[in-house]
Structures are given as structure tokens and as C-alpha cells.
Amino acid sequence: MQKKVLKVNPKDNVAVALVDLAQGETVTLGELTYEIIKDTKAKHKFVTEDLAVGDSIIMYGVLVGKASQPIRKGEVITTENVKHQSAKVERKTETTSWTAPNVDKWKDKTFMGYHREDGQVGTENVWLFFPLVFCENRNVEILKDVFEKELLFEKVTKHQLLLRSLINNSETETAVEEEQDSRVFKNIEVKFITHQGGCGGIRQDAEALGRLLAGYVNNPNVAGATVLSLGCQNLQVQIFKDALEKISPDNKKPIIVYEQQKSGTVDEMLSGIIKDSYEAIKQANEIERKPAPISKLVLGLECGGSDGFSGISANPVLGQLSDLMAGIGGSTILSEFPELCGVEQELVNRCVKEEDAERFLQLMKDFENSVVAAGSGFDMNPSPGNIKDGLITDAMKSAGAAKKGGSSPINDVLDFTEYIKEPGLNLLCTPGNDVECTTALVGSGSNVVLFTTGLGTPTGNPVVPVVKISSNTSLSERMPDIIDFNTGDVITGEKSIDEKAEELLEFIIEVASGEVKTKAAILNQNDFIPWRRGVSL
Structure with a gap:
């Protein structure tokens, strides 16, 4: 019972x-x-x-x-x-001890990934198009239309057929053909990013966007990139190149850069981009999946659309998984700093280095001060959906959200756009906003993102698989097109947190190997929203 x-x-x-x-x-x-x-x-x-x-x-x-x-x-x-009320934290008060879980059964486990020259291993192989400034969004959209139609041979969808039947005043719809892999290239995906940044705002936001995009190019899931620039924007090409140089001084990935104000007509520029990009994509298609140890996985940990069960089922399952990864020698990244408010003492005590404990507290303080200066506060973080489903204060939401980080030592604290360099658990300063957070996790090196939800959140990422994990079985049954993995059987007592964590790791290996496609990928959810460092909760 x-x-x-x-x-x-x-x-x-x-x-x-x-x-x-x-x-x-x-x-x-x-x-x-x-x-x-x-x-x-x-x-x-x-x-x-x-x-x-x-x-x-x-x-x-x-x-x-x-x-x-x-x-x-x-x-x-x-x-x-x-x-809302949370405990005030001033400093690290003790060093928390930790006993790693037994990982003997996982030590020799591998996934089939794309090996990069810098030692990283991707779970996808993506050629990425993006602009340095919003002025180039239209040209990116034109390229998206051309490449998707010619490289993917996209079929008419059932929603297009529905509209066609309405236009033709027909009660019947023509059946959609069964999906077949009609791609020209089998080992490479072509993805496109647009955004509203790069100029017009403060220079710091443009520079942060340059670092974020450099992180995307350096992400192991990316084989190379085509970059569009107008020429006069705040985010100059050299700023982007300098950011990439800082992350990866010996970058070997091909990068094609076109600047419109130096390229003549739009037609001439687009023709050049298509020719150059096609040749580079053809080369990237020659990269094939090969075995890699699961210690090469970098798992981004996130929650969105949380409910009152998230902190006792889905998030603790991720926490146990994070501890397993730490024991194996892999990496996890815990983000969403507004949702760590109230649990700072535990986290600073888990920091291996004193300077990381101090940096975490300073980043939290600076973030909260910026929110207060805008007339809000961390106490405004729970959404109406959170509150309706049992998360009535930010500290309560945070205490459950922090469970995603397990109990292992914290080996590094990263600010927004900084790239991961340490194995084990890392903290990354991001907002709690779902898409901004996912965007940031990928820019810092995650090659799989694990996204827990109690209410259902339809989002994905252009270059990294986003695995949706439900906190309750009702959600999994109600929104099966969004949810990949259900932890509701923890609530009913049918499974333990340890059992579900091991099931989830097996599932992640399948996703990372390309054997299972996430629901976000099936729905073609390729969301990208950079954090503008003003206020975003």
C-alpha cells in the first residue's frame, strides 16, 4: 500500500x-x-x-x-x-566528508561518441550556424530554410495537412508517410541559432554573448560552425575569436566567418556561405561514433516547471546520479543560483577549495543584489505553477532543487560563460529561467542536459540532447510526447532513488550513443536564449 x-x-x-x-x-x-x-x-x-x-x-x-x-x-x-525566510550564511564553517558510492559496475561502461582532437567526446555531431548580432537573424533563417529543405528533404507534417484540409474545405486529411531517414549526410546534424543580442545593449552583455557562443563552438557536440557578422556591431568578430582562443588556445575545429559589410550583396554573401559550409559539412560527416568511457560525459543538471514532488523524487535521483558520476570520474554541473537560496551553507561546506566557497557566496550576493535593485527579490522566484503544486517559498523550492547536486564535493565554481575544467560536481551561476539556464549549461560544456519537471516543460537545445525527467507518473502519462523518463515510482514506493538513478544512467548512455532520440529532439525544440546579466529569475 x-x-x-x-x-x-x-x-x-x-x-x-x-x-x-x-x-x-x-x-x-x-x-x-x-x-x-x-x-x-x-x-x-x-x-x-x-x-x-x-x-x-x-x-x-x-x-x-x-x-x-x-x-x-x-x-x-x-x-x-x-x-519566505532563509538562513544567512557568511563563510565556510566545516569541511563536509563524503563516501563515494560503489561504482564497480560502471567503471568499464562506454558510450558511442564523437571524439574531438582536444580530448572531449560529443554525444552529437553538429554543424552550427549562428549570428554575432541580431541584424543577421534573417540571413540565418534563409540559410536554415535552404539547408533543411535540401539536406533533410523534410516531408509535409500532419499539422500542415490539417491546415490544407481546412483551406480546401475537406473533412479528410492525407496520411503522413512513415518517417524515414532521408538526410543527405548520416553522421552530421545542421543546426541554427538566432538571438536578440550583439548590439544595442551594454557592452558587457555583447562580450558575454561572445563568450557564450565561443563555448558553443568548443562544446564537444559541435564539429564546426558558420558565423555571420554585420560588421559594425558591439560583438565584433575579434571579440568572439579572442573568447574562443581563451577557452581553446589550440582550436582545430573549422570556423567559417562571413561579414556582410565586406561581402557585397546579400546574394553574393549567401552563395559564398552555402558553398563553403557545404564543403565543411561534408568533411564533418566523415566523423563517426566510437566507444568512449562514460567519464567523458558532462551532465548539466536543471529543473523547470517544478512541483511539490520534484524535491523528493526526480531531483534526488539526479543527485544520486551526480554522485555516481563523481565516483566514476565524470562531470556534472549544477546551475540556477536563485534556486540555491537557503542551502548555501551546505554547498559552501562542500567546496573543496576555500576560494570557491567565497566565490560562490559572492556570486549569490551579487545576483541577489541586482534583483533587489530592480525592485524584486529571490522570494519572487516561485511561479504560480510552482505555488499551486506545493512550492510556496523560494527557500522551499531551493532546498528541493539543490538535491540535484547530490552530496559529493564541489570541485569548482563557475560564473556564467566559464567553461568546465574540473571533473566531479561544478556549480555554475545562471538564472533559474529554464531556457536561459539550459543555454548556459551547454555553453559551459555539458554534452547532455538532464531536466527534471513536475508540471511539464517543452524545451530543448540545438546542439545537446535534453532529457526530460518527470517527478510524478501522472505527468508522464499525460504528456508522453515531452517526458523521456519517469521517477513517479519513487513516490509510490515501487522503486528506490538508487534504483532509479542506475536506470537513468543506463538511459543516458543510450541517448549519448545515439540509440535513443529525446522527445525534445523529436519535437525539434532548439531553444537558445542568452542571459542578459541585468535581471532574469
Whole structure:
């Protein structure tokens, strides 16, 4: 029989409803029983003791809020009776010990990847087109249309057929032919990025965009790139080249750069780009998958559209997976700094280097100060969907989100656009915004992104597979076209977190080897939104 309630940490004074609980119902937690004061939906929390105004709300063993009204034992907590509160952290107070999990069964595991000359291994082989400034977006879109039609021979979709039937006043639609691999080149994907940056804003944002794009070129999933420049923009070609030189001083990847103001007419420029890019793509197609140890995987850890189960199923599964990767010698990157608010003490104590602990706290402080200066705050982070599904304060959301990072030591702290250089767990300063975060993770070297969700978030990335992991079975069944992997059986008690982490790692190996296509890839979700360093939560 499925348990009805759960206390995450022995220190907690709240319990999680695993199923809908009715007013007056009695539930048992260990040796204690509780009468439910008000109807409490699954994913929401009720207090396990009477609380007065100002009393602390503890979940995951940390402070996640303060009672703003008296709350009776067994009463659900809401935005009306609880306000955000998190513990203040000044410094590293201790060095956390860690025992690595047994990884004997994984040591000889391999995936089939694309080996690069710098030692990185890609899970995809992508030729990437992108502009240095938004003025070139239209030319990139023209190239996208040309290359996709000629290289992919795209068939008419069922949605096109639906519209055609409406236009023709026909009640029937012609069946879509079964999908076949009609690509001209079998070992290379051609992808396109557009954006709204590169000029018109502050110079720092243009320079950050240059570093981000350099990170994309350096990502192991990218074989080479075609770069379009106007010529007069803030993000000059040399700024981009300098950023790439800093990340990869001995870069061997082919890069084709065209500057419109030096190229004559649009027609002349596009003709040159098509000829040069085709030859380079043909060469990149000769690269084939070969075995690589799974220590070459760099997994980006992210959550979006979270619910009250995310922090007790999907995110802890990623945390256990992150610990497995640390034991194997692979790499993981934990991002979304607004969603680490309230758990800073644990994280700084896990930093191997004192300077990383200090840098993490400074990055958090600077980020929060910029948000406050804009008239907001980290306490405004939970979305209406988060709140509706049980995440009522930012600290509560953060405590669950941080579970994606497991318990292993933190080997490095990276600022936005910095490229990963250490194995094990890394922290990366990004906003919590789903697409901005995914965009940043890929720019810092992730070759697979793991994206947990409790509500369903349709997003992907142009160069890296994004694996969607649901926190509950209902979501997996309701949105099967978006979800790749379900951890809902952790909630029902059918599987343990350790078991699901090992299942997930097996699935990731299949994705990384090209044996399984993610749902985001099937839906052709190629989202790219750079973080403008002003305010973005």
C-alpha cells in the first residue's frame, strides 16, 4: 500500500502529502498520528506541530520560511500563513566528508561518441550556424530554410495537412508517410541559432554573448560552425575569436566567418556561405561514433516547471546520479543560483577549495543584489505553477532543487560563460529561467542536459540532447510526447532513488550513443536564449 505522507528529514516540522488528504482524515507518520485540519492536495505540506507567528518552517532539514499566522498541527501551509525566510550564511564553517558510492559496475561502461582532437567526446555531431548580432537573424533563417529543405528533404507534417484540409474545405486529411531517414549526410546534424543580442545593449552583455557562443563552438557536440557578422556591431568578430582562443588556445575545429559589410550583396554573401559550409559539412560527416568511457560525459543538471514532488523524487535521483558520476570520474554541473537560496551553507561546506566557497557566496550576493535593485527579490522566484503544486517559498523550492547536486564535493565554481575544467560536481551561476539556464549549461560544456519537471516543460537545445525527467507518473502519462523518463515510482514506493538513478544512467548512455532520440529532439525544440546579466529569475 502506498504511503500517504512523508517527512523528508527528521529535523522537519512539516510533512508532505503523497496523496490528496481530506479534512478530518487521520494519517500516520512513524509512531505518530495527525488529524488533517483542512483539505490538503498531494504535493502540499502540513505542519507536524502547532506554530505561532514567527516560528520557523523546517523542510529538508533547513529553514524554508516563517509562520506569518498561527498554524495548527495538521494544517496545510500556504502563501497566506507562511512567508519566505532563509538562513544567512557568511563563510565556510566545516569541511563536509563524503563516501563515494560503489561504482564497480560502471567503471568499464562506454558510450558511442564523437571524439574531438582536444580530448572531449560529443554525444552529437553538429554543424552550427549562428549570428554575432541580431541584424543577421534573417540571413540565418534563409540559410536554415535552404539547408533543411535540401539536406533533410523534410516531408509535409500532419499539422500542415490539417491546415490544407481546412483551406480546401475537406473533412479528410492525407496520411503522413512513415518517417524515414532521408538526410543527405548520416553522421552530421545542421543546426541554427538566432538571438536578440550583439548590439544595442551594454557592452558587457555583447562580450558575454561572445563568450557564450565561443563555448558553443568548443562544446564537444559541435564539429564546426558558420558565423555571420554585420560588421559594425558591439560583438565584433575579434571579440568572439579572442573568447574562443581563451577557452581553446589550440582550436582545430573549422570556423567559417562571413561579414556582410565586406561581402557585397546579400546574394553574393549567401552563395559564398552555402558553398563553403557545404564543403565543411561534408568533411564533418566523415566523423563517426566510437566507444568512449562514460567519464567523458558532462551532465548539466536543471529543473523547470517544478512541483511539490520534484524535491523528493526526480531531483534526488539526479543527485544520486551526480554522485555516481563523481565516483566514476565524470562531470556534472549544477546551475540556477536563485534556486540555491537557503542551502548555501551546505554547498559552501562542500567546496573543496576555500576560494570557491567565497566565490560562490559572492556570486549569490551579487545576483541577489541586482534583483533587489530592480525592485524584486529571490522570494519572487516561485511561479504560480510552482505555488499551486506545493512550492510556496523560494527557500522551499531551493532546498528541493539543490538535491540535484547530490552530496559529493564541489570541485569548482563557475560564473556564467566559464567553461568546465574540473571533473566531479561544478556549480555554475545562471538564472533559474529554464531556457536561459539550459543555454548556459551547454555553453559551459555539458554534452547532455538532464531536466527534471513536475508540471511539464517543452524545451530543448540545438546542439545537446535534453532529457526530460518527470517527478510524478501522472505527468508522464499525460504528456508522453515531452517526458523521456519517469521517477513517479519513487513516490509510490515501487522503486528506490538508487534504483532509479542506475536506470537513468543506463538511459543516458543510450541517448549519448545515439540509440535513443529525446522527445525534445523529436519535437525539434532548439531553444537558445542568452542571459542578459541585468535581471532574469
